[in-house]
Amino acid sequence: MHHKAIIIGTGPAGLTAAIYLARANMSPLVIEGIQPGGQLTTTTEVDNFPGFPDGITGPELMDNMRKQALRFGAAIQSGRVKEVDFVHRPFTLFLEDGGQLTADAVIISTGATAKKLGITGESDNIGKGVSTCATCDGFFFRNKKIIVIGGGDTAMEEANFLTRFASEVRVVHRREELKASKIMQAHARGNTKVTWSLDRTPLEVMAGPLGVTGLKVRNNTTGQEEVLEADGIFLAIGHTPNTGFLGGQLPTDELGYLQVIPGTAQTAIPGVFACGDVQDRIYRQAITSAGSGCMAALDAERYLTEHASVEQELQVR
Structure with missing residues (x-):
């Protein structure tokens, strides 16, 4: 099935991107992944997200974001992307259950996984x-x-x-x-x-x-x-960006974080954007992830609008 925009990941970055794209009538599809809501769903109290003077639990915050994205028309699908094709257009996403999706624009917000020791009680x-x-x-x-x-x-x-x-x-x-x-x-x-x-x-x-x-x-x-x-x-033993499914199709830094054009969410491939912890090796906060999700959505909306204009112009000719 084809979509204008697909967002991979449902943390603060992915759901913020979904809210903005849905409000822009881009009808985004969000793929939830193996941990819907991202790392915040494992956090009990969140006291540093603006707008909640008494704090809020991580799961409740992510549930609110999810409901907000759905309210404006985003679609959310369970599943996990195992492979992508960013060489051909439209882009193709291959799901673990054998399904395939295509999109004109893709936003990657798959986050980073904190490294653990693997010891008892951790x-x-x-x-x-x-x-x-x-x-x-x-x-x-x-x-x-x-x-x-x-x-x-x-x-x-x-x-x-x-x-x-x-x-x-x-x-x-x-x-x-x-x-x-x-x-x-x-x-x-x-x-x-x-x-x-x-x-x-x-x-x-x-x-x-x-x-x-x-x-x-x-x-x-x-x-x-x-x-x-x-x-x-x-x-404090590091994080691993969740980029394995990309198959090396996008450039990363020496630690594996996706690289974007400074000041944007645009990756090296036009139409593919990255936001949240998957491209942020420094801050890794819910609020900075949400902010970068907004950037990715605005960049994707601009790309899709310009792309549609070019196609319409070619059809007229």
Whole structure:
């Protein structure tokens, strides 16, 4: 089936794009993917999205966005895109269930997946003390003990940020040496609220009825195991952009994030746009994702309008 515009992904970016395109009478189709609503559906409280002075839960916010997109005429379809053809026009999307869709314009908003350790208790306590976003959840840990797992620049930055709220921030890294740049290490080491447990391998997230209570680690030198007390554990070991289904048809940076023309949502292929965390390696916030979704929709609307004008002109000739 053919559509003017197809949006792949239903996080804040994809649903904002759907709202704008639907209001422009472009009748967009949104493919939900394997996690409808994106990462926000795993977040309990969202206090930093404008317009909600008392906060809102992640699932409720995404449900509201979904209803708003449907209200203006967007269509939403369950499924997962496994492959695309951006070489021929119209573009073709191949679905896991064997179906095929074509579109004149495609917006990619498939997000990025936070890397996890894969240890016991980790997934079970996401949103219950285990977090992958310091700027999203740090506020909830005032005067609490926090562990940051990681040794790169992101881990150092998040450790420093979390000291604004926590009574203590302990950095846990599996090696004695950190991967972070010297300047980022210096900032963290100079912060009196930051303590260190290096050369430790995380083994298990410990939790009770009220949430996280600590992290079991192994000393890689002695082999001894211990439990580090904590009220919250922040994973800062990176993200993986969800771009595997694209088959390398679009350029990415060295970390795999889609590249867009600066100041736009346009990728290297005219008619294909990217927004949200799949192209944002820096901010990764719901509000910035929504903003880039707006950009993608406006760019796609402009592209579709110009494309239609050219076709009409050719038909007249």
